[in-house]
Amino acid sequence: MKFLNRLRKFPFLAWLWFLLGALYFVLPLLATFEFSLSWDPAVPFKAYQRAFEDVRFWRSFIASNVFAVITIIACIILVVPTAYWIRLRLPQARRIVEFITLMPFVVPAIILVFGLIRVYSTPFTIPFTNIVFMQALTQFKAGTNILIVAGYMVLAMPYMYRSVDTGMRTVDILTLTEAAQSLGASWFVIITRVILPNIRSALLSGALLTFAIVVGEVILASFLGVNAFGPYLFLLGQHRAYEPAALSFVSFLLTWIAMGMIQLVTGGQNQTAGGH
Amino acid sequence: MSYLSISNVTKQFGDTVVVDNFNLEIGKGEFVSFLGPSGCGKTTTLRMVAGFENPTSGKILLDGADITDKAPNQRNVGMIFQSYALFPNMTVAQNIGFGLKVRKEADAVVKQRVSEMISLINLEAHANKYPYQLSGGQQQRVSLARALAIRPQVLLLDEPLSALDAKIRVSLRSEIRSIQKSLGITAIFVTHDQEEALSISDRIVVMNAGEMEQVGTPFEIYNFPKTRFVANFVGSLNTADAEVVDTAKGLVSVDGVQFTSAEGTKGRNKGDKVKVAIRPERFSFATQQHKDNVVDAIIENITFLGSVVRIQIKIGNTSFNMDTFNNPFLELPKIGSKQQVTCSKEAVLVLDE
Structure with a gap:
């Protein structure tokens, strides 16, 4: 009787939808994994071995990781004070800034990269003179790197801004700021020792999303001629079958590890902020 | 300094x-x-x-x-x-x-x-x-x-x-x-x-x-x-419309019932409309020793508030609250009964209308 009662209460429909959803995400991944192992039945991880042996893989992978880290740091420097100031002093500007941060969803990356190339492929001169004060950024490697990081920052902005803004919503920014000010803290101390530690999970989730976007990005890197991981994977897919599958699976795995890290860190902070 | x-x-x-x-x-x-x-x-x-x-x-x-x-x-x-x-x-x-x-x-x-x-x-x-x-x-x-x-x-x-x-x-x-x-x-x-x-x-x-x-x-x-x-704003207060009766004696009238105020009615004229303010705890039941501001009142309601008992009294046509400390031997009057209540001259504040 008890068993029947429990059975009646079991949420079959909810579980059915969950399983369908899980299959939708897991099946392609399993298929990719299975395919990546099928190159040589005698050496199951041959595709992985080959992929990791390729020096271009490491070069592009490291380059993308470096770009990702620089983009994350630059985004934090730009977004945290902006979101903080808007919450603190300019709440009326919030809608405008939110609209601006949504622009990367509306403007495709291809338009962005052509815009960047068009604007920064000619030297900048002081108006009404021929004096060049900045070389065309597309003409030298460091300049292109600056451009690609700037482009990545634009692409990552919606994720980073929203993460930070949501993080700030969970703590009473205004009162904490005033409390710190009354204790003699400067703006720098307030941001670095009071605000940042209290939004660290939001920062981490924004950072990991930015990381995922930068590492997998193809269009900006291709058009700016940067040897990043995205174009490498794309090119590899054009000529090889098994290695791209192996690297795709590795990418998925890295993303999942990153998401697990978010869960771990967020869980810890929820407890810290919970009693506030 | x-x-x-x-x-x-x-x-x-x-x-x-x-x-x-x-x-x-x-x-x-x-x-x-x-x-x-x-x-x-x-x-x-x-x-x-x-x-x-x-x-x-x-x-x-x-x-x-x-x-x-x-x-x-x-x-x-x-x-x-x-x-x-x-x-x-x-x-x-x-x-x-x-x-x-x-x-x-x-x-x-x-x-x-x-x-x-x-x-x-x-x-x-x-x-x-x-x-x-x-x-x-x-x-x-x-x-x-x-x-x-x-x-x-x-x-x-x-x-x-x-x-x-x-x-x-x-x-x-x-x-x-x-x-x-x-x-x-x-x-x-x-x-x-x-x-x-x-x-x-x-x-x-x-x-x-x-x-x-x-x-x-x-x-x-x-x-x-x-x-x-x-x-x-500070404390509970009874306020009632009143009229200045005698500026020299500090007399004011609430619905024909006269109260004397110690602070007087300086700077006012006979017939001026004013407000009389008396705190609830300044009222008490009158005894034979009381001389000032002894007036007739009808008991309208009694509310028990723990350490204090609040008695609603009617003087003339105006209702006032009277607070008295609670004790186990307190004899409370019956609702509807007529009692004499009093307050000191100092308790009667005369305010602008």
């Missing part, structure tokens, strides 16, 4: 005047409360002293130095907030030491002062806990210790007890007062709770619509309110 001087301070937000020509001199070690209803400008005045708002005009001097335009972090003013405002990422000890570290005090000084402050608020066992692990009362005590650790010249308390339950409010307000007295620190306490202000302050500033209504000791504010607003 005044330690904190707020001179002709006005604060406007757009066209709205929130604080209008506020003047107050506070002595060193004094505990002053700003009391008033929501929106009366008390918190804005406090925030101007803290530096979180800039006055539209006027000056604020602290120990002779003009701090009107100084940034909040340059003022050496401690602040306690209603929401505690403890830093969630720091432990109790780290919260208390924050201001000292910001001031680049030596580690030994920070350690010693933090330890002193933790003992002062009796939270030795909780030094390494995070704010979320403490109760509201404990968090507010940490907030107090954190504000005091920097040895501020003035301590500002912005409704610090409002978020706490009734029992903790009473115990914490005594604790705040005793710590303030023992350290001899100048303090401004903002509250809308008259009982809090009356019990804790050296002086009370009653505010209404951005203006100061009255400044005085709790005794003066309660017993000798200068305006109708103060009389109404």
